[in-house]
Amino acid sequence: MSRIDDCTAEYKGWINKLGISTISDLTKITENGDTSWLINVSETWQQQKIAEIALKLKEDIAKKRIILISGPSSSGKTSFAARLQLHLRVLGIKAVSISLDDYYIEKPLMPKNSEGKPDYEAFESIDYELFNENLHDLIEHGKATVPIYDFDDLTPPKTRDMTLAADEVIIIEGIHGLNPKLTYNIPDENKYKIYCTALTALCLDDGTRVRSRDNRLMRRAIRDFYFRDASFQLTFDLWPHVEEGAEKNIYPFTDSADVIFNSSLLYEPCVYKKHINKLFRRLPKTLPEKYRENIEILKRIVEHCPSIEDALTPRTSLIREFVGGSTLFL
Numbered sequence: 544m545s546r547i548d549d550c551t552a553e554y555k556g557w558i559n560k561l562g563i564s565t566i567s568d569l570t571k572i573t574e575n576g577d578t579s580w581l582i583n584v585s586e587t588w589q590q591q592k593i594a595e596i597a598l599k600l601k602e603d604i605a606k607k608r609i610i611l612i613s614g615p616s617s618s619g620k621t622s623f624a625a626r627l628q629l630h631l632r633v634l635g636i637k638a639v640s641i642s643l644d645d646y647y648i649e650k651p652l653m654p655k656n657s658e659g660k661p662d663y664e665a666f667e668s669i670d671y672e673l674f675n676e677n678l679h680d681l682i683e684h685g686k687a688t689v690p691i692y693d694f695d696d697l698t699p700p701k702t703r704d705m706t707l708a709a710d711e712v713i714i715i716e717g718i719h720g721l722n723p724k725l726t727y728n729i730p731d732e733n734k735y736k737i738y739c740t741a742l743t744a745l746c747l748d749d750g751t752r753v754r755s756r757d758n759r760l761m762r763r764a765i766r767d768f769y770f771r772d773a774s775f776q777l778t779f780d781l782w783p784h785v786e787e788g789a790e791k792n793i794y795p796f797t798d799s800a801d802v803i804f805n806s807s808l809l810y811e812p813c814v815y816k817k818h819i820n821k822l823f824r825r826l827p828k829t830l831p832e833k834y835r836e837n838i839e840i841l842k843r844i845v846e847h848c849p850s851i852e853d854a855l856t857p858r859t860s861l862i863r864e865f866v867g868g869s870t871l872f873l
Contacts, residue, residue, distance in 0.1 A: 547742070550803045555744035557588065558809060565746050566847050569813060573849040578810075585809040586857055593623070596802055597630035600712075600735055604636060607735040608682070608712045613720030613796070614739030615789040617762040619806030622861040623739050624716040625871035631712070639707055641677075643717025643725075645692045646670045656784050664788020666719050675728050681707040718789070721796035738800035741807045753844055756786070758807060761841050765818045766865040775822055779837050811862050814853060816845035818866060 558564060561584065563572070572581050600610065610627075614620045621642075628638045646669050647653070653661040653668045662668060673690070680687035685708065691701035707713065719725050721736050741762070743753045760782060767773035797803075819841055826838070856862050863869035 546798060546800075546803055547740070550740075550805055551742045551744060554742055554805055554807070558744055561809075563745075563809060565748055566812070566844075567748050569745075569810065570847065570849045573813070573851070578849075578851060578855065581810050582851070582855060582857075586860060589806070589808060589861070590626075592804060593626050593630050596737065596804065597627060597634055597636075599802070600631065601634050601636060603735060604712060607733055609678070609726065609729055609734045610638070610712055610714045610737065611720040611726065611734055612714065612716040612737045612739055613718060613722075613793060613800075614806075615718065615759060615793055616785045617759040617766065617865070618739045618741050619762075619861045619864060620716050620718075620739045622864040622869065622871055623737075623804055623806060624714050626859065626861075627737075628714055637708065637711045638714050639705065639711055640714045640716065641689065641705075643669060643674070643715065643719055645690050646674045647692045656787075658784075662784070662788070664718070664785060664792060666722055666724065666792050669717075669719055669725070671719075671725050671727075674725065677705075678713070678726065679728065681705065681713065685709070718793055721799055722792065723796075723799075736800045737802055737804055738797050739804045739806055742805045743807050745809070745812075747843065748847060753812070755807075757840050757844060758811075760837065761812070761815055761819060761844065762865045764822060764841070765815060768818075768822055769867055775838075776834060779834050782837075806861055808860070808862060810851055812845050813848045813851040814856055814862055814866060816848045816850045817852075819845050 562568065569581065572578070600607070612620050612624050612627075624640060628640060631638050647663065648668060648670050650661045653663070654665045656662040656664075670690075677687040677689050686704065686706045688702050689705045691703055693701060721738060726734060741755050741758050743755050743758050745753050747753065760778075763782075764775050764778045767778045768775065823838055823842060853866050853868065856866070856868075858868055858870040860869075863871070
């Protein structure tokens with residue numbers, strides 16, 4: 544059994560103890576007036592897992608100042624990194640954060656995907672030489688000038704001055720975080736590696752399990768629509784390349800992680816229901832067949848879910864990364 548299987552089994556065992564295994568079980572809970580309990584127990588489980596990781600880091604903090612967070616698209620890496628930073632601060636540990644997205648090279652220099660477009664999933668699209676140079680400067684000299692990537696290709700490139708105190712750690716978040724090439728000049732004993740995923744254990748009423756892939760696609764479609772001005776068609780067009788990139792650049796390094804964090808929340812499909820219905824409310828009559836499969840999958844997940852309003856979701860919830868209103872980031 545793989546470590547992913549172990550993590551899934553643990554999560555499934557926990558929700559079974561709660562008496563929740565299907566979408567219908569969520570409906571029964573909300574109909575009994577226990578929606579707040581469902582939200583609170585889900586969030587508390589996740590908070591406890593983050594607290595456990597923070598405590599483990601505290602034990603090793605003298606050696607492991609580099610914290611690497613990886614995971615596939617829409618696995619909640621950004622929210623997790625922000626929440627972990629807060630948990631570490633509670634324990635008296637200060638942290639600075641770096642996003643690997645800021646190290647993308649210029650679009651014309653990027654390798655191309657199968658459609659001849661810039662491949663943002665490729666490791667070679669990251670300026671890992673500059674990244675290692677910045678890491679070295681931060682660790683050895685306590686300061687570095689780091690890039691700020693502009694997806695609109697504005698020039699000149701933006702930068703920011705970053706400092707690192709002797710008692711601070713660095714949290715690095717991005718899809719290539721576990722690739723050993725990324726931090727080739729940092730010994731493994733000085734790195735703590737975290738794999739963030741969105742493992743699901745809920746089943747539809749016919750016994751079909753809600754797949755992690757579909758949970759992440761639902762998150763991404765909603766986020767792209769609200770915050771990246773992208774239609775679901777564009778999201779679906781990009782998705783095969785995103786998953787292909789994960790198969791090549793992320794999943795092979797999963798077992799190298801020191802810990803796996805599951806970002807799934809029991810009640811999240813109930814929150815997404817309204818947004819998915821809005822996203823697919825008016826479908827074009829001539830919609831190509833290639834989009835219909837994903838639409839049907841996502842609609843089927845939320846179809847029998849009770850609806851939970853965004854307002855009931857805590858502002859620090861990972862769900863807020865996708866529906867908006869998070870207080871974890873500016």
